[in-house]
Amino acid sequence: MLESIEFLPGDSCVGVTSFPGSGPGNGAESADEANTDPAASERQAQRALVELARAGNERALRQIYEQHEHQVRGHLFRLLGRDSELDDLVQIVFSRAFAALDRFEGKAAISTWLYRITVNTSHNLIRQRFRRDRMQRAVQWFEFGRGADRVAPSKVDARDEAQRILAHLQPDLRQIFVLYHHEGLTLQEISDIIERPLSTVGDRLTRARKQLRELVSQD
Incomplete structure (x- = not known):
């Protein structure tokens, strides 16, 4: 589903916090702030991760997938149950997310942002299936x-x-x-x-x- 990256279970990657440009002394926030404020440290790491992903860094994209794949899959499962299209839907969510990285402003956590994409994706599918099923039931009667x-x-x-x-x-x-x-x-x-x-x-x-x-x- 994803054109340039194939995500495989257990395919690990190196954390992006060790990449150039993401270490201490870089960015708008100081190392002191990151050390004293865990939330600020998390935001800083998140921004570094997203910036690398925007630039097409494959390890950064893979890390986002590995960190949040369970969350996305779990939400889809709760909405749709055991579904033959579940794997494809997970890939669709991440495809849409990666295509929209330029619009990610960092005001919310990556997990929150992915939830929105997951909800929108699943909602459209559920609505389409509901309408299709109702029409099929009607036509079957006739x-x-x-x-x-x-x-x-x-x-x-x-x-x-x-x-x-x-x-x-x-x-x-x-x-x-x-x-x-x-x-x-x-x-x-x-x-x-x-x-x-x-x-x-x-x-x-x-x-x-x-x-x-x-x-x-x-x-």
């Missing part, structure tokens, strides 16, 4: 066929939700959608029934699907 009246109790919720969403479609679009997905008719058969050109039927079916996607996303 594809049950003429035996829908004998639908099993487990299908009732999907049926009710599908019908509620369908009720918001424009009547002409709803008609085409039901004939095609619920009744299982072909476009030509529908064209013959409503006495409209085949191209009109296809266009209305496309518009119906588009409206349904919009209704699901707004709901």
Whole structure:
């Protein structure tokens, strides 16, 4: 997922605090301040780490990953559970973070900054899946066929939700959608029934699907 760096479990790196430019006597804060204020020392080390990472230092990028990978993975796991895409999502979070290093101002800790990226990444995925799953449940109901009246109790919720969403479609679009997905008719058969050109039927079916996607996303 990451183009220039492959992160492997157990692949250790040397701490960046020993790199040139990050030792005592460098930066705006004095060594005395760093020694007497642990928080200031941490901020100084964090700034040095980020500056090196911005410059493309591979060891600095790797250290950020190794220090925070467990945090990012744990948060994603709590949100999504056991997910086949979890490894990819971890890589996506760090890819986005490294691409946005120039926008990291240092006002918050790196861990806080990574949490924001993780939350945004997972939120978008959860929302997309929620909408997709609802649409799939609705479409599945309309594809049950003429035996829908004998639908099993487990299908009732999907049926009710599908019908509620369908009720918001424009009547002409709803008609085409039901004939095609619920009744299982072909476009030509529908064209013959409503006495409209085949191209009109296809266009209305496309518009119906588009409206349904919009209704699901707004709901």
